[in-house]
Amino acid sequence: MERMQCDKCGHIYDKEEGDKKNNVAPGTAWADVPADYKCPECGAGKESFIVE
Structure with missing residues (x-):
């Protein structure tokens, strides 16, 4: 299971979902998510996500 967490708001990106x-x-x-991806909760960029 691959899950990434926004370090600004805590939103979780779950590969399965x-x-x-x-x-x-x-x-x-996560590697295939577009580089211009924005957090759906706070709008932070993909670079703001860390491994959960």
Whole structure:
């Protein structure tokens, strides 16, 4: 299971769930999430996410 956490607000990106709000399909590995990805909760960039 791959989960990444926004270090600004605590939002969790879970590979199994993807991110409907940002059109990231379930099963999408973090490495394959677009570089311009923004946290759906606070708008922080992909670089603000850390391994949970």
